[in-house]
């Protein structure tokens with residue numbers, strides 16, 4: 001086997017007049033004068049000639065020294081980016097390919113075959129070809145009984161035409177081609193990926209719902225602080241009757257808020273508008289107990305001086321014990337905060 005120099009010779013490849021394989025060239029017979037190894041060739045290493053190029057040689061991944069288990073493990077460990085690199089950033093064949101004495105003549109791989117069968121990957125390392133999509137993408141459970149072109153390099157150039165034509169008709173090959181196209185589009189255009197699209201759509205919905213909820217909470221906090229009643233005669237947003245201050249305030253906000261306007265008048269989920277009196281009460285409780293009261297209690301726990309204020313009051317023939325706490329807060333201000341009403345069973 002010939003040694004190679006630069007195996008990443010895109011510029012050299014462009015200078016080669018590429019022709020489709022003809023009947024005469026199918027057997028890839030070459031004059032012996034062209035078989036001399038060119039001294040221009042240097043062995044490709046990622047640290048020298050390919051330092052600024054993506055240089056992947058599938059022959060290095062699927063070396064003949066590897067067992068089938070090792071090959072399967074190597075393939076299974078490839079990331080999507082690495083698969084893409086092997087398939088679409090593979091090292092290009094050098095213009096001066098080595099020849100092998102085969103069936104009474106010196107023969108070598110013809111670059112024009114890569115044009116005719118774009119899925120071919122020529123490995124300068126092993127002077128053989130693989131079917132890129134099948135070699136990289138065929139699942140482990142389907143590749144164990146495969147040999148040349150998939151797990152091992154093919155280099156019997158005299159049979160190249162028939163082998164490639166036969167391989168191109170195989171179902172697993174067509175499946176791998178389709179998968180390779182999917183990987184290409186997902187790497188080159190991540191936004192087209194279904195999972196990314198799904199994620200983006202989901203994120204947009206979450207963001208929109210968060211905005212709507214903030215406006216609802218904003219209305220509740222405003223009405224609560226001002227001690228304004230929430231409900232009116234009708235809980236319908238477009239009612240000709242008084243819809244109540246809560247809905248009326250949201251309508252005012254919606255005049256300059258398209259997202260909220262659409263939610264009020266054309267909601268995406270009519271059963272989850274979060275505008276009902278039950279939702280209002282749930283949000284009031286959450287804001288009151290889980291946010292405001294927990295904050296007050298936290299401040300009282302830190303206070304050095306505090307006292308508890310309590311008095312019994314009657315309301316609709318039910319006795320209540322309101323609890324307030326008077327304490328010195330962190331700013332050394334004396335504050336009195338209402339904590340809760342406690343229902344008294346008996347006085």
Ligand SMILES: [Zn+2]
Pocket residue numbers: 131132133134135167172173174176
């Ligand atoms: Zn294939």
